[in-house]
Amino acid sequence: MMYDWLNVEVLTSRARYIAYNREILDSILDVSEKIAAEKFGPLNRLIDQQEPAYIDGQAILPDGVADALDAYAASGLLAAGHDEEVGGMQLPYVIDMAAHSFFALHSISLSAFGMLTCANANLLMAYGSEAQKAAFALPQLQGRYSGTMCLSEPQAGSSLGDITTRAVPDGANYQAHTLGPRYRIKGNKVWISGAGHHLTDNIIHLVLAKIPDENGDLPLGTKGISLFVVPGFLVNEDSELDGKPNDIVLAGLNHKLGYRGIPNTLLNFGDSAGAIGYRIGNAGQGLAIMFHMMNEARINIGMGAAMLGQAGYKAALEYARTRRQGYLRSMNGTRRDRQQARIIEHADVKRMLLAQKSLSEGALALVLYCARLVDDKRTGGPVEQRRATVLLELLTPIAKSWPSEWCLEANSLAIQVLGGAGYTRDFPVEQYWRDNRLNMIHEGTHGIQATDLLARKIRQNNGEAFYLWVAEVRRTVSSCATTHTELEPFARQLEHDLSCLIETTQKSCQDSMFDLALAHATPYMQAFGHIVIAWLWLDVVRAVLDHPGLDASFRAGKQAAMKYFFACELPKSAHWLNLILKEDATVQTMAEDWF
């Protein structure tokens, strides 16, 4: 996938990555896989069974978590993408993500500590002052500190414009501090992952808050939001911990369905004098800055969902290859064999395994494709940068939502392959299913992603991103049609569904259709996602056919998974799109008292 499809080797000719070659990149991935398997894997059931406990105002995690996170940090991966001069590895992003993916595979919730810490530090490195980077970002990249994002409040979950956390300038000289303009923060934050523990020397919170005007009123809407870095323990002007706790109280923990290796908390800022925080960027820029990192976080959610899909698929495959049950039978009911069959031989089990392969490897292709775009956005030439930026804008809601929905389905199939055994804690698949259920919710729910796609992304700049992407799909289609005749029927099928999507997109952009289309935003996104995955599957198989030296079973497996997707999944897209095309108003006209 990396080299024969995504041409990752091309990156090693770019100045930033000149130190790398395929051999080194491979060894980084191998080492990551090994550390993840050894340090995260054995803990994954324990952290589920012993969910974080709220004791004396702290979140207590099981023994072993601290060691596992230390090993993660020691791998150097937290800083992998950053410059060598700050201790980074200058690793291409697609390799960076692939290396992290092994940690997600072995424990999605433990890997979330690293994900949040990286995201936090990345934001500070991009938007923080030099002093803020030194005091708050570098210790995170080294694994000494960890990070959180504090957005939601009880009355403001998805609706961030309604936050009421206040940031008041800390005295007349509040601008005179080395670490940035200093404020006192007061407010309650909810759904904060990775807070309240003592696994690292310090926890750095990135907090959205509003600065009141001269009358004490908070500015309205999202444009009034500013961003602050708020350390758990205070840091002095030499960037050293001074040991004094900030005014932050862990008010409680959420008891979650899954994803239990990382505490999810309620935090009270400023119950006493106000928590000390330093503004990042300008007042009112908070949400814009936060969204910069949210976009990468969303691709990471997709990656985690894809790896949970993979984990379930591998577990189900292993079980199906060894468990014997039932007989293969002829039409008249007679047994074809005296011995019980391994269940992988039963057609319905094979179907469920092929579905999992098709869904989880399709999801993985999507997130790696997006990660590769991030590399072009960062280090490509101007044309590549523009293309990558625009495509990423469009594909981010898909990269977040599609794996979340369909790898959850794959996890349900993994349970089904194991039957009763899959419903017990003796096997990991039920946990994967519970863990994965979060991914359609956090970092913007499915509905939010769908609205973002339908009401914003496809409309921006007169559909610039959408039509650029259409051209990409058509490049694959025509390449398949001309150079690989065996792929022609699939190319034709894809072109047909693409045309249908284009027609639906144009229709949904008509003013008169706005409300109706919005009621079908999720089916629209589902159709869009299925067409994206079909395109990527076709492109992967095109690459596979171009490389006859690859292992024959690997090649055949990729082709079968692609065919499965075109036969069993892609046809759904036309049905979803029809809801808008046929102007179905059932949802829109549903009255509340009819429920």
Place this chain on the structure above:
Amino acid sequence: MMYDWLNVEVLTSRARYIAYNREILDSILDVSEKIAAEKFGPLNRLIDQQEPAYIDGQAILPDGVADALDAYAASGLLAAGHDEEVGGMQLPYVIDMAAHSFFALHSISLSAFGMLTCANANLLMAYGSEAQKAAFALPQLQGRYSGTMCLSEPQAGSSLGDITTRAVPDGANYQAHTLGPRYRIKGNKVWISGAGHHLTDNIIHLVLAKIPDENGDLPLGTKGISLFVVPGFLVNEDSELDGKPNDIVLAGLNHKLGYRGIPNTLLNFGDSAGAIGYRIGNAGQGLAIMFHMMNEARINIGMGAAMLGQAGYKAALEYARTRRQGYLRSMNGTRRDRQQARIIEHADVKRMLLAQKSLSEGALALVLYCARLVDDKRTGGPVEQRRATVLLELLTPIAKSWPSEWCLEANSLAIQVLGGAGYTRDFPVEQYWRDNRLNMIHEGTHGIQATDLLARKIRQNNGEAFYLWVAEVRRTVSSCATTHTELEPFARQLEHDLSCLIETTQKSCQDSMFDLALAHATPYMQAFGHIVIAWLWLDVVRAVLDHPGLDASFRAGKQAAMKYFFACELPKSAHWLNLILKEDATVQTMAEDWF
């Protein structure tokens, strides 16, 4: 639904139900709902949090369970369907099921105790000797004893022909016992729900085992299976408990994803001298007898899944009506209102609620329709009996599988409506989702149901059941087309999909298509199920239109839910059927080493 659609009042003119009228039936349902809400409802989270504990060879359940089950038994519902002379109520089955459904609504896993006990006693009442009825069935109907079904073994889950539990005649005079031919049972049973506890005075196990031949060899296959009643504590010839424990050991408990109010156990029979059991019916009849009750159990599974779907829908609806979040916006992004909207006002939330209504009420219609058929099978005239028997054969796999799959989807949508809150234990929806996940597995997995439908039910007697059902659907279609013109487009859509199903069914019955069709048995069953539900929705709405006196919101809601199903769900069926129609061989030709 009961009176205006299913004509339940007709039943009260039948001799067996002559004591009932609508008022009495309604009051039975009201009382059942009240007891279930008061006694089961408050325990449902507790039993999930405190799963059964294995202590000193017993399964220990939380305080309160015994009282709740006593209240259930005191309601008289355990014996509701039986003759008055044995303490029953001679209640029509459709009312019996509806009364039980409230218990499933308030705690699916606690209601499973009653379900298993009823099923056990029903089997004994149908196939046991008078002495067996008196000793084992009546105390269950009175709630003093409870019951289990012991089918699976470690090497024989779905493949019951491979069980190795042995039943050896207990001495030369083994036939001379009042309670029936007496055997010593040895073997290990797994996945046994409702065993190992001390909530009732005794537990009656119905155990499948094989009687060895003169060489000590067990007969092969399912035809060698016999059925035994094996009490936990021995019973003397006067049907009284003699207090001596039988030779049965609780070897362990399964730790389940959900459905935790009832222990699921591993039982060892005959570790010492052999557990004493009495044969029911003839040797070799075991599976046939067991399947008699399995068919009703399967409809009950569907009912439980439907009620979980209902429970999630109600919880999501309540949340959506009160929770405020976000703003309704115009196309240019401006707010339509100053106050945050209640989330039910957001189109995507409304869509998810309507989907839940459509799926869970559709499922409920299906299981009630089947329960009504059971009444015709039991108390109808000869023509009605034949029709009901044949239709039930065909529809049982659908009644079991469709609610299990689609009300699970509804439960996932309930979580999604609540967002992050839905992912926590502060709300019940995550538990509904976990509880419901069992229903696609137990009492015959989804794949087993699909094979049963495709390889047996549609073929029996040259498709007698299938074509009888087709005629029923066409009766609804033509009645809608002639008397309710507003339903005509839906009738046409249904007729089109029905034709497609008929074509696919005929194709899949061709000898040359057997293996290919088997690989698509699950999609075939999904399509079949969707067409069944569409038919029932149309028929429900036809009945609603025939009763203009019904509440206007109720009528509008039913119509909207029907329209939703036809717009958003039914179109999937054509796609599923196409896999067989187009002879897609992707799954069939997948080789094991390509995974």
